[in-house]
Amino acid sequence: MRALLVLILTFATLPGFLPAQSAPWRLQAGADVTSVAEVSDAGYPAIPVSALLSLGARVSYAGGDIVVRLGGREVGLRVDSPGVTAEGRTLLMGSPVYSRGGVVYVPTEFLRILAGASGGLLSVDPQTHVARVDAAALASAASTPAPAAIPATPAPAPPAQTRRLVVIDAGHGGVDPGAVGPNGTREKMVTLAVSRRVAELLRDDPRFEVRMTRDRDTLIALRDRGRFANQWRDEGQPALFLSIHCNAHTSRAETGYETYFLSEARTADARRVQQMEDAAAQYEERPRGTGLDFILSDLRQNQYLRESSDWAQMIQNRLREVHPGPNRGVKQAGFAVLVGAFMPAVLVEIGFISNRAEESMLADAQQQETIARQLAAGVRDFFQVAERRQGS
Ligand SMILES: [Zn+2]
The missing domain is CATH 3.30.457.10 (Copper amine oxidase-like, N-terminal domain)
Structure with missing residues (x-):
């Protein structure tokens, strides 16, 4: 057995065996x-x-x-x-x-x-x-309609009175503080405060059904967050999943805001943020999902990639109106929290808690309100564009 393995490894590394790039x-x-x-x-x-x-x-x-x-x-x-x-x-x-x-x-x-x-x-x-x-x-x-020979499988059009489901996911919680700022501000408290305000703002509009993965200081496993979102969604109901976080960097000078949608991490910086956010899983008791789960989720998520990336851009545009910046743009990474939500899903990093100025901003109730209003506007933007597309 071992000899065979050695033979295969040797063969695989011979020059010329691998096709040229x-x-x-x-x-x-x-x-x-x-x-x-x-x-x-x-x-x-x-x-x-x-x-x-x-x-x-x-x-x-x-x-x-x-x-x-x-x-x-x-x-x-x-x-x-x-x-x-x-x-x-x-x-x-x-x-x-x-x-x-x-x-x-x-x-x-x-x-x-x-x-x-x-x-x-x-x-x-x-x-x-x-x-x-x-x-x-x-x-x-x-x-135009697909030819009769090919079975078309359009999603049934939702009735006009269908409420749009918005799932707000406050990052971290309970024993997982998330990132902690130089003055001791904990990410989990900022994300909860902002998430609550986003939920309240959207609940003022009867067209929205708003759910929170957590509305108090408690730990919810990353994979359960998306699973809850799927359970809350009725068949064919328009839905969005918004995960709210604060960024952190070993360099205290880093500032700004960025929004991620689910894909393979494309840059070293995106991988850094993904590792940081997925580290929350260390607090969870349950084992991680199997590789197969991920493949299936990845494929089911793919159909939402374009909508998710469009939505990420709308959120960046809204934050740009109020945030000192810089605008770090729309990025891609394979966050565990986004993998299981079968709907357009993004993760927004609303600022660097590791930077003293942004830590003060993130901890300030008035600034939290301002950010929450922009995020709520970003949610409305998505449905407005989606419904305009459907109507035309
Ligand atoms: Zn976080």
């Missing part, structure tokens, strides 16, 4: 271009399935299968299978879809199959590694 794919949707690196650790070129979002596709997980939707066309995939189902027929790729480290990868040849199934919306050049979607045609295809 190939050029990244350029995924173009109108003027937007996203560069995506190919991986070949399974022995064939593949890209993360989430990269298809850059082409305006929707990726969702349903009953063990992956469904990719592009302009009203649906294509089905399955992890560990080379099969692609489109219009009731199944094609076989040369290699299977696979998952590794919580990420699902599709062989790059899937891009050509998706192009074939897209009815001309998507064109793919495997030589130059360019995949281009006609954004204007995609927009009009998405607004």
